[in-house]
Amino acid sequence: MIKKILFFLAVLINFVVSAQNSIPYYYHLSKQNGMPTEVVYDVYQDRKGFIWISTEQGLFRYDGKNYQNYALDEQTSKSGSCISEDKYGRIWYSNFDGYLYFIEKGQLKLFKPHIPIGYLKFGLINNSLFTVEEEGVIVYDLQTGKKKKSYLINQKKLNFTHSDGKNFYVFADELLIINEKGKTAVQLPEALKNFRAGIMQNTKNGLLFTSKHESFGYYFKNNTFSKVSLPKEITFVQNTSFDGKENWLCTTDGAFSTNLAQPFFKGYNVSTVYKDRNQNYWFATINNGIFLVPNLHVQFFESKNIITSLSAYKNQLLIGTQNEELFLKNVENKNEKLIFKGENKHEIYLLRSFNNSPNIFTSSYGFRILDPNGKLVYQDEAAIKDIVPLDEKNFAFAASGTCGFLSFGNTKTDWQKIFPPQITLGAQNTLINKVRGKSVVFNAENLRLYFATNKGLFVVSKNKTQEILYRGKSLYISRLVQNGSQIFALTQNNKLLQVKDFQIIQPNIFQSLSQNKILNIRIINERLYLNSDNGIFVYDFKTRKQYKKLSYNQDFEFSQITEIGDKVFIGVNRGILSLPLSYQEHQNFPKLILDEVKVNGKITSFSAQKSFENDENNLELKYALLNFTPGEKYKVFYKINNGNWHLADENSRKLDFPSLSAGDYQITLKTEDKNAASIVLNFTIKQVFWKSWIFILFVGGLLIFLIIFYYRFQIRKINYTKQLEIDTIRLEKESNSSKLKAFKSQMNPHFFYNALNTLQSYILTNEKKPALTYLSQFSGLTRKILEFTEQDYISLEEEIETLKLYLELEKARFNGDLHYEISTKNIDHLSKIHIPVLLLQPYVENAIKHGLLHSRKEKILNISFELKKDFLCIRIEDNGIGIEKSKIINAQKGNQKPTSFATSAQEKRVEILNKMYKNSVSIIIENKENENGVSTGTLVKIQLKPMNVL
Template sequence: MRIISLLIFLLLSNFGWCQNPYYQAIDKTSGLPSNSVYDIFQDSKGFMWFATNKGICRYDGTVFKTFASEKQTSKSGSCIAEDGFGRIWYANFDGYLYYVEKGGLKALNQPTSLGYFKFGILKNELFLIQPNAVLVYDMKTLKVKSKYQIPGTIIKSCYSSGENFYVLGDFLYVFSNSKNHKKYALPSAFSDEMTAPILNHWNQKLIVNSKSSSTFYVFENGIFTKKDINTPLKFLQNTAVNDDFLWICTPNGVLKNDLKSKASTTYFSNQNISSVFKDRQNHYWISTLNKGVLFIENFDNNYIDLWPRPVSMSLGKDEIFIGTEKDLIYKLNCNNLKTNKIFETENNHSINQILADTVSKQLFFTSFKFNILNKNNQLESDYSIAVKDVKKVDEKYFSFSASSVSGIFFVDKNLKSSWDFIFEKNKDNVFSGFNQVSLLKNSNGKSTEYNASNNMIYYATNNGLFAVTNDGASTEIKHKNETLYLARIQKYNDQIIGLSTAEKLYSINSKNQISIFELPNSIKNEKFQRFFIRSHFGYFFATNGVYEYDFVSKKTQKVMSLSNDIEATDVILKDNKLFFATSKGVVIKNRKEIGNYPTPKLVINEIQVNGKRREVNEISELNPNENDVSINFSTLSFIPNESYSVCYKINDANWKTLDNTTKNLKLSALSSGDYCIEFALHHNNKKIGFQQIKFEIKKPFWLSPLFLLILSLLVLFLFYAFYKYQIRKIEKQNKIILEKNELEKNLNLSALKAIKSQMNPHFFYNALNTIQSYILANDKKQAVNYLSKFSSLTRSILEMTEKEFVTIAEEISTMTFYLDIEKARFDEDFEYTIAIEDDADIEQLKIPSMLLQPYIENAVKHGLLHKSGLKKLDITFSKIEYVIKIEIDDNGIGRQKSAELNAIKNKKHQSFATEAMQNRIDLLNKNKANKITINFIDKQNQSLQSLGTTVVIEIPINFQV
C-alpha cells in the first residue's frame, strides 16, 4: 500500500513540475549586472537588492545601481541585511563584510575571515564568526564591543532570525544579544544526518536542513524534532520560509513544501534556483544561478509555455483556439488547461486572424491563405485571399474584411437570412469560391463588425469607415465631415467602438453618429495599439500594460504589466479568467484576484551640492557659492519595468514634468534666497507621493544688512560729494559765463572805442574840411572821389562792428579807404604800401576785426604828420607756420619824439586808440592758450636818431577757435 501511495505521489509530483506560474525574467538584458544571483532582499524604503556575481546592486523596478569598492577581495556574495541606520550589508564568499552607506560601498574593519558564514544583525549589534569566537560589533560605532569564545568547535553554519543569532557547531549556540546566549546539545545522529546544514526559521522555530538529505530538524524550546520531506532530494542549495511554506532551492527547480500539510509542488524544474524571496507587496522573487531573477506577481497566475508564440485567439464553447506565428493552431481546454495541436503546416506565416463558430463548429483563420477547418479539425478548404477580420452576422452569414475587397459569406446555404437578397444580387461577383460576395471593392479592408440594433455591417478600410445595409446600400460614416481611418472596430451593445490609426478611440451609435470615446482619467492619456471587447469589458493594450474597462461600472484596472521582453497581442475572457496571448506563451489570470497594482513610490536617494554628496538635513543652509544643486531620485514601481514620470516645481512656479528615464534634477547657478522644491509621481493621471526639499542659499556678505547699511552711507556720502562737486562745477561754469559775458562786454566796449577812435569829431572835421576845400576849389571830381571813399570807409567800419573776426582782405579794404582819406590831408609827400607774401591766403585767413587801424592811425598822426620830407608807411602780411605776422612800418619821427610833442601840447595826453586796443588785446588773449603778441621796434641810426617805428603783430591762425 505504501508503494502505491508513493507512486501516486510521484505521479502527482511529476505533474506539478509542469505547473509553472507566469513570471517576468529580469536578467542582463534588463540591466541586471550578472545572471548569477545568490540572494534577494527588500529594504525599508522598498528597493530590491540582489547579491550577484558582479557584486551587490539595487533595483527600483526599472533601474539597477551596482555598488563596488576597490577594497573588495571578491564581489560574489550573499546574506543581504539592513541595520537600524539604513545601511545595507552583505558578505562576500571570502567571508568579508561590506555595507552601503551614503551612496558608496565600504568594508567592515574585521581582523580575519573564517570563510563565508552568514552574519547576524540584532537591533544595534552585529554578530560575526571568527576562528573559535563570535565578535559583537556596536552598530553605531562599528567597533568590537565584546567577544564570545567557542573553544574547539568547528563552525558548520550560522543564521540570524532577527531576534536570535544561531551558531551551529558541536553545539547549537543561541545569542539574543551580546550578553545573553545559550548552548544546546545536538541529537546523537544529528552530525551524520545534517552534513552541510542550512538554517532557517518558521514561527519562532529553527529549521535545519541538509544539503544532501530530505530529512530536516525543527528546533523549538530547546528540543530538536526530526522530520522528513516526502519528495526525494539529491542536492539542496538553499532554503527560504514564507508564510507556512518551506521553499527548497535546488539545481533542478524549487520545491514548495507545506510545513503543515507536508504537500509539495515543484516549480521551474529547468532552472538552477538559489533563493526565494517574498516582498511586502506579496510578490515573489526567485533568483537563479544562470538566468537572473524570476519575478512572480501571483502564483495563481498560470502560464502555458507555447512554441511557436501565440498571436491570435478565439473562444469556442469550452476551448480556446490559438493561432501562432508559424502557421500552427493549438486548442486549449479551458477546464484542465491542456493543449494539443489541431493544425500545422511547414509555412512560417503568422495566423493573425482566427474565428471559431460555435454553431457550425468550423474554424476560420488566415495565414498566407484564408482557411476553413471543419468540426473534425480537418482542412475543408483554403482560398488565396488575405482576410484580415471575420465577424458573425447571423446564423447563416459572416462578414469579412480583406485586402482589396470586403463582403459576406455563408456556411450553410439551406439557412434563411435577411441578407439573402444582397447576396443573390451580388453573387456574380464571387471570386474565390468560399460562398462569398463582395460588398465593397477597391478598398483594403482592415476590420469588420455587425450591429444588430440597426442591422448594418461596418467595414473599416483604407478609404474610410463604411456601413452597408441588407438592401445593398453603402454609406461612408464621417466624423465632423472628415473621413475616419480606423484600424480595428468592435461591438458593445448598440455601439461600434473603433481605434483609429492615430490611436484614438471613437464611438458610433446605431444612428451612425460619431463621438470621441471617453475613457477614465487614469488611462485617457495612454496610447493604445489594439483593443478587444469581451462581454461587457474592454481590454486596451498600451505599451506598458493591458487595461480593463468595465462598460457598466465605468471603472478601470490594470490587468497585466508589459515590458520590453513581453508583448501581448490578444485576450479571451472565460469564466472570469483572462487568457492572454503573449510572446512568452499563454498567461492565465483570475480577474477577481487581480486587484489593484501596488502604488508606486517616490524616493529621494541623494543630494549633491557643487558635485559633493550631502544629506538632506545638511542642506538647510548653503553658502552663496554653493548654488549648484543636483537631486537624484528613484521611482519604486514594485512591478518590474513599470515606469512613471516625475514632476516638480520650485517655490510657487508651475509644475514641470521630467522624462520617464530622467532620475536626476540639476539646478545650476541658483541665486540666493529660500527654495522649496516639490516632487510628485504621475500615477493614474494624478500626482502622488509628494516629496519636499527645503533649503536656503545665504546672501553674499555684500548683501548683508550691515554691508548694505555701510554701502548706503557710502552712496549717500558719494551722492553728497557729487552734489557738492556739481554745485562747484555749476558755480565755476556760472563764473566762466559771467567772465565771458564781461569779456564780451569789454570787447564790445573796446570795439566801440576803436570805432570812436576812427570816427571821432576831429577825424570827421578834417575829412569834411578836405571835401569842402575840393568843392570850393570847384574840383568836383576829387570831391566826389573823396566823398565816395569816406562813405565806403564809414560803411565798412559799421559792418565790422557786427563781426568778431574778418578776413585779411576785408581788413586791407578798410585800411585802404582810411589811408586814401588821410593821404588827402598831406601834400604829395605821403606814400603807403600794403604787401602780401605768397603764403598768406588773405581770403581765408581771419583776424579780429578793427585790430590794425589804431596802430596805422598812430603811425600817420603821431609818426608821419610831424615829419618833414617824404613820409612812408609800409604794411606787410605774411604767414609763418601757424602764425599770421603783420608788420606796420613808418619812417616818422619815432615814439619818443612824438611823446615829447604831445606832452608840450597836453601834459595829460595819452593816445586814446592805443589804450583802447591794448585793453582789447588783453581781453582777446584771456583764457587763450595761443595769444596775440604786439612788439614795438624803435628804429635808430648810429647817431641814435629816430628812423621811425615798426609794429609787429603776431596772431595765431587758430586763435578764433
C-alpha cells in the same frame, strides 16, 4: 488516401498525454535590459524600498531603473551574500571570504575589527553585531564598532549560523542560541548531527534545518525537534528562503515551496527567493539574472511553436501557429492535440468560433471552415481578415479585395431584403468591391454592417452603403469590436474611437491612456480588452470599471486574448499565459525618494530648514522613483516656490539648480499619483555680506572716515609735493654742484701740469710722433669732458672711450710701465646702456694715483663691465700697494685725509643719485690680500641700474 493516413499519424504523434510544465509569469532582469551581471547570490529590500542585489561583481542598489554599484579597491572579493540593514539604516553584507562591509554616507566601508575564519553569516540584533571569529562568537556595538561581549565555542564541527532578529543561532555539534542576555546550548538529534553542509532558516513553524545533501530536515520549535520530509525531486539544496509565509528550497534545478506542489523555474540554478513589500517574488539565479514574479498564480505555458491566434471553443482552447497548425487544448488537464495542419505553412492569422455554430473559422493560406475534428467543411482562396455571424448560417466578412457575406442556407431573416446582391449559397456575396477589408462588425439592433477598409469606414444598411467621415476626412480603421449596440474602433495610428450610428465620437473610457500606443482591442463577454505599449487593460461594461490586467513585458509579446470559464488566456510569442478572470494587477504607484543632495558638488545632509552661504548656490538633487515593474513609466514634476510645474527628465533622475540667487526657496517634487506624498525642500541662500544692514552701516561710517582721511591726505600730499619740489630743486643743485666738482677733478691743475710736462718732454727730445699722438689724445679727452658737462648720462660706449683716452695719457706718463685691460660680458649693445656721467673716472684715477704710482712692480689695471639681470656690475682692480700703505704714505707726506678730492665728490654724488633713484647705485672698496695677509692691490665694485632699466 495517403494524405489522410499521414494526417491521422501526425494527430497521434502530437497528442500530449501528460500535462505541460508551467512557470509563473515573470519579468526577466538580465544583461539584455541593463543588469550588470546575471550571477546573483542574494536579494534584499531596505526600509526605504530600494532593492539590494549581491552579485559576482559586488553589491548593487536597484530602484527599478538604475543599478548603483558599491565597491572598495581593497576588497578581497566582491562576491557575497547575507544582505541586512541595521537600526541606523546602514546596509551590511559579507563577501564569501567572510569579511563584513557596510554602507555609510554613500560609501562602502570595511568593518575592520572583524577577523573572519571563513564565510559564516553574521547577525544584526538591536544595537549589536554578532559574528563568529577564532575566539568564538563576538558581539560588537553597532554604534561604536567596539567589542561588547564574546562567547567561547568548544565545538568540533561548525555547520551554519543564522539570525532571526532576536537570537543568533550556531549550528555545530550542538545548537547554540545566543543573544544579548547569554548563551544556551541544545542537544541535536543524532541524524541532525550527521548533516553535511547544514542550513538554517526561519519558518512559521519555527527554525528549519536542512542539508545540501539530505532528503529530509527538522523543525525546531519550543526546544523540540520534529522531522520533515522534503520533495523527492530535490537532489541538492544550496539555500533556503522564507517569505513570511512560505519556505523555499533553492536548488540547482529550480525553487521548491514547502507548501506548493509544483516546482518553480525548473531547470534554473536558483540561489534565493525573496518577497518584497509589494508581494513581488524575486527568484535570483546563478547565470540567468533575476525572474521577477508579480503573482504566482499567473502561469506561463511555454510552447515550441510560435502562437499567432487564440480562440475559445466549447470550454477548450484553439491555438493557431505560425506553421499553419491548429491545436485544441484542454484547459483543465492541459492535454493538447493537433486537429489540423496546413500544407503551405502560412501563419493562421484569423481564428474564430461562434456560439451558434459548431464550426471553426480560420484564415492562413486562404479561408477555411473546419468541423470540431478539423475536417474541412468549406474552403476559399480569399484572404478573409475578419468574420462575424449574422445568424447560424450567414456570416459577414472583410477580405482583401472585397467585403460582403457568406451564406450557407436560408434562415428566418431574409438578408436579400436588407443587402442588395442576389444571394449565392456557399459563395461570397459582395457588398463593397475593390477594397482591402480590415475588420467587420454587425449591429443586430438596427441591422447595420460596418466595414473597415483601406478606403475608409463604410456602413451598409437597408440597401444603402455610405462612408462615415471623421472631421470631414476618411477614417482608416484596423480593428472594429462590438458590445451590443456599442462599437469601438482602433485607428491605424493606434487611437481608440467610438462609432455611434453614423458618427465618430471620443469614448469616455481609457482616457488615461490617451498618450499610449494601443496595439489591439477585443471584446469578450462584455469586457473590452485593450492591449497597449503599457500593458493590457480591461473595461467591464457591466460594472463600468476599468483596471490593469498585466503590465507591458518585453519578454512576452502579447497578441490574442480569449476567455474560458474563470480563466483568461493570452497568447504570447513563446506560449500562453493563464490567469484568473478576476485577477487585477495591483497598481503600485512608484515611491518618490530624495536620494542625495549636493551643494557645490559636496553631499549635504538636508534638515527641515537649511541655510547656505551665498557662494553655496549650486544645488543638485538626486531622486529615486521606486517602481519594480519593468516597462512602466511614470512622470516626475517639480516646481520652484510658487512657479509652474515642470516635467523632469525621465532618464536623468537628477535636477540641477546652478547659480541660485540669494533668497528663500521651496523646491517641490511630485509624481502622477495624486495620493502620493510630495517631497518639499525649504532652504535659504544668504545674502552676500555687502548687502546686509550691518555692512551698509559699516560701509557708510567707513566712507565718512575715508572722506575725512582723503581730505587730510590730500592736504598732506600737497604739502609733501611742495616739499618734494623743494627737495628736488635742492638735489638738482647738489647734483650740479657734484658734477662741477667731478669736472674739476677731471680738469684739476695737477693733471694738466702732468700732461703738459709729458708733452714738453716729447718736444724737447724731438719725439714728434709721440708728441702729436699725446696731444691728440689730450685734446680728445678735454673735448669729451667739456661735452659731458651738459649731460647727466652717457652711454657705456662713450664711458669706455673716455677711460681709454685717460688711461693712454697716464700710460705715456708712466713710460709704458702701466698696463690696463677693459672687458665686457653679457653686453650686446654698449650704446644702449647708459650710466651717470663721469662716475668711474675718479676711481680709476685713485687706482693710479694712490695704488699703482708707488708700486715698484709691473703696474696692471683691469676694468670689467658685466650685465647681470637688471644690474650693471663694474670692477676696477689694480695690483698696487693697497689702501693701508697708501694711508701710511699720505700720512708721511702730512696729508691726514687719505680720501682724495675726487673720491669725496663722488661719494656725495652717489648719495644724491640714490636719493633721486631709490638706491640704484652701490659702491664697495676692498683691500686685496694674499694668503699671508700681504696687500696685493685694491678692488672697487660698483653695481647700478643702467638708464634703460630705470
